[in-house]
Amino acid sequence: MDVTMNVNGDEVTRDVEPRLLLVHFLRDELRLTGTHWGCDTSNCGACTVWIDQQPVKSCTTLAVMAGGHDVRTVEDLDPGTGLDPVQEGFMLEHGLQCGFCTPGMMMTARWLLDKNPDPDEATIRECISGNICRCTGYENIVRAVRWAANHEADATANQPEGASA
Amino acid sequence: MQVPAPFEYERATSVDHALALLERHGPEARVIAGGHSLLPMMKLRLARPEMLIDINDLSDLDYIKIDSGEIAVGAMTRHVSILDSALLAEHYSIFREAEKVIADPIVRNRGTIGGSFCQADPSEDLSAVGAALRATMVIRSSSGTRTVAARDFHDGPYQTLVGPAEMLVEIRFPIRPGSGSAYEKVERRAGDWAIAAAGTFVRLDGDTVADCGIGLTAVGVEHFACGAAEDFLRGKQATADNIAAAGQICHDAADPQADQRGPVDYKRHLARELVTRALTRSAARARGEKV
């Protein structure tokens, strides 16, 4: 059946089987391989993407269920205008080793900072509890998210007077 | 790669439309809400529906409101909305405490209260909340609406009284001024299903327990409730001894299975401990203490 959705700002239509999972639609049909596919059991969060501004596990969502909705993947964190502060934070604070969990981590982190620009460590850890990392021990991931939060706070504070947020 | 068996898919545009589709396609059709229980089962081929009816567009089933002196929650309300609801938190602490430990924030963005009750997993958390608060389940079919007590809703593991051409549309919770409630869960790691969990409410008249509710999950009590412990406590002083005795009754009533989450003794121990802790905090809250 035909499914149409908006992915990272572009409308896409494909003829798919209803049983196709969103993660495979993104990776195999659209070749957006930034979204990873790990446990297949809704536990690891490597497949995290946004549907209508909220992170979801795309291995546990049918592509057809995303029809008519806005999907955002890690590729859109830098839409050509430079890295998102979350990406910079992961880079500068060594928030990754193998990088497998990183796309999902960053999509969850971006969501958190949009809701709560100044999260404490406990809030960050709670928020990423559905994203599993086998490498870093999470310390540097928490630092990366804090880096992004501080960076964004500084950027807002340094905005020239009269500029809109 | 886990792939569900083939099926047909249609989106319902209204509850009536969903019910008509269920009637037309018979028992091999299933509704899909958040899909966070159904899709994993389909991937493992433990479920093989021939037709999926997507009810995610039914935003008219996504609400938390006061209605006729009760709190009414629509079946499509997501876990995250229950967690964040100021209305629920104002009347019952149990919701926020339970939701905080159900799965993880990303799963909570999708999973629904209706799907949780209808999945009827014996370790499901909201079922224990529903049992503790003696909720009422509102079930609809093309011929009308019927209600079932939460404590009658489950017909064994993974079984409910919702018929093949019916849908759960609403869950109703009585409001109990002067009561306090709490949820206690022990899990192996963040986001996991309960090894055991207990949810309770206590309503006090002075320091006498005027009414109480005790829900338990993952420990094999029927209908997620322990009526014997409630009967024991009602009319008694809310003392530590009486509360501990109620916990002991739950320990004795529990009939859990040993599995990778723990042995029988441990789970029964948890049943006693968690009920005792939840009742203690419920009573303290009923007295107006901040705990």
Ligand SMILES: Cc1cc2nc3c(=O)[nH]c(=O)nc-3n(C[C@H](O)[C@H](O)[C@H](O)COP(=O)(O)OP(=O)(O)OC[C@H]3O[C@@H](n4cnc5c(N)ncnc54)[C@H](O)[C@@H]3O)c2cc1C
């Ligand atoms: C990684 C992970 C961890 C989890 N941890 C926990 C946990 O700790 N505690 C816990 O309680 N749960 C947990 N869950 C389950 C989670 O809460 C599910 O979201 C929930 O059980 C099912 O809700 P759903 O909306 O996804 O239902 P679905 O999967 O869409 O549906 C489940 C079943 O209910 C039926 N159904 C759904 N809605 C209706 C309706 N309105 N009327 C009639 N039938 C309906 C479907 O046909 C299906 O049979 C976890 C899930 C995952 C993936």
Ligand code: FES
């Ligand atoms: S692949 Fe989706 S949660 Fe692991």
Ligand code: FES
């Ligand atoms: S960096 Fe390897 S899993 Fe997280």
